[in-house]
Amino acid sequence: MKAKAAEFGFAACGVARADAAPRTAERLRQWLAEGAHGEMIWMEARAHHRESPAALWPEVKSVIALGMSYAPASDPLALAGEGDVGRISIYAQGQDYHDVVKRALKALARWLVGELEGADVKVFVDTAPVMEKPLAEAAGLGWQGKHTNLVSRDHGSWLFLGAIYTTADLATDRGGSDTCGSCDACQQACPTNAFPAPYRLDARRCISYLTIEHAGPIPLEFRAAIGNRIYGCDDCLAVCPWNKFAEAAHANMAFAPRAELAxxxxxxxxxxxxxxxxxxxxxxxxxxxxxxxxxxxxxxxxxxxxxxxxxxxxxxxxxxxxxxxxxxxxxxxxxxxxxxxxxxxxxxxxxxxxxxxxxxxx
Known part of the structure; x- marks a missing residue:
């Protein structure tokens, strides 16, 4: 399965039991109760489905977590001082990852149906009420770093995540182990202090949230800190020391930056x-x-x-x-x-x- 996943463009693949991330529900409830999701009402509206894979699909037994690399070939912060240009987050400079990842997930799912006799599968990427990051950690793809995103020993912070749920009872992988240690580079890099504590994000202060999800006037206190970022922010990801192991050669070519967006x-x-x-x-x-x-x-x-x-x-x-x-x-x-x-x-x-x-x- 992992070899086939690689054929379809995935750089990482692992398996976890459907109940392998039991603290997800508690953490999600706390985050929502604090209002840290801001205007992302969909996080609240389907929170009950996000709490566990079984809440979304009771028959699921295994979760196949997959990661597709978009590791950049150049420094994501290179244009920080260029006043006449707007900076677009690395992940959005190429093709829409929703389309690319879902297409590959469906291809892998079709292959799995032929291999797993009698098993059902469902594929999810981003827009579904699925908590991909804790599931990816449980499946051994990496760990949720202090910036709350997944960190991989091999691919740094540059993975698009997707998941395949299946009724098959698959052998599982060893879960990821947090190796952030005492490093707080991502916390210190945030221009708007969006991390009230390690492993906690207040989306209302995050430049990615403010430039993408927030529809109204951007609060005055954040405008200067936004600088020349016009869509998203890479700062907390870009400074992660684990990125030294991420090779652009492993990135899916669909995410190569378009010249007019770079x-x-x-x-x-x-x-x-x-x-x-x-x-x-x-x-x-x-x-x-x-x-x-x-x-x-x-x-x-x-x-x-x-x-x-x-x-x-x-x-x-x-x-x-x-x-x-x-x-x-x-x-x-x-x-x-x-x-x-x-x-x-x-x-x-x-x-x-x-x-x-x-x-x-x-």
């Missing part, structure tokens, strides 16, 4: 309309956030850029149909050109229609 200029993003957004991000996981949220993110990055040449484009978005874009433009203009911002504010930004926008953003 280096994305803010001026191009600020000019996007709906049609342009769909064209640029077709086939990418980025497409699901929509044009307005992407332009909001680009405006935050523009406000942090110090690039006076972006002032005209920012000012042009003060009349955008989307309130979240208008508000971000107000803030970005206040950072780039205080005199221009004051003039615009006196002339029209305090008009009745935009009073709430100004109050939220400035």
């Amino acid at each position: 280096v994305t200029y803010l001026a191009d993003l600020l000019a996007l309309d709906d049609a342009g957004f769909r064209q640029v991000f077709a086939g990418s996981p980025i497409k699901r956030i929509g044009r307005d949220r992407m332009v909001r993110n680009a405006l935050i990055a523009a406000g942090n850029s110090g690039k006076a040449e972006l002032v005209g484009m920012v000012a042009g978005l003060l009349d955008d149909p989307a309130a979240v874009v208008r508000g971000a433009a107000v803030w970005a203009l206040s950072r780039l050109d205080q005199a221009h911002w004051m003039a615009e504010r006196h002339e029209r930004l305090v008009a009745e229609a935009d009073e709430n926008v100004v109050a939220e953003w400035v």
Whole structure:
């Protein structure tokens, strides 16, 4: 099975009993009770299914955990100081992992059905109510590090996870062992202090959450820390020492970065309309956030850029149909050109229609 999984592009494969991660339910309930999931209502809505594999499918006996590498060939933090570009998380620079991983899972599942006489299988990747990380740890793919993501001895922090549930009673692998030790590099690297303690994440402070899942105005306290990140954040993953063992040669070629996503200029993003957004991000996981949220993110990055040449484009978005874009433009203009911002504010930004926008953003 593991050899066949490798043929389908998986770099890691392991098996765990369906009940091998018993603390998952307790930890999930605590996280939700703290409100640390923010606006990710789906985490709460189907929490009962996430608590264990059997809660989702009572007949399941074994879980096959799979990992597909997207280890980057270059430094994920290389563009941190480039004010005119927006940084996109490594995982989103290539093809949509949902499609690539699910296609491979289905292919492996079809093979398994032929091998496991009378057994049923179900495949899951990301969008299903499955807690992939503790299951992957139980199956020996790695361990959940202090940044709460899976860490692998062989592939570092760069694995997309999927799972196959089966009614077959399979031989299991030894579970992963936490070897973070005293290292807290991921905690220290977080620009917004999203880790209240090791192994705990407050999504409401996480740049990935703020730029992807959060729909409204980004809270003022986080805007400067976002820097030029326009979709996700790699900082806590990129600094993990275990990444020295992750080889880009093991990465699935489907996740090779597209040139226009590896280096994305803010001026191009600020000019996007709906049609342009769909064209640029077709086939990418980025497409699901929509044009307005992407332009909001680009405006935050523009406000942090110090690039006076972006002032005209920012000012042009003060009349955008989307309130979240208008508000971000107000803030970005206040950072780039205080005199221009004051003039615009006196002339029209305090008009009745935009009073709430100004109050939220400035």
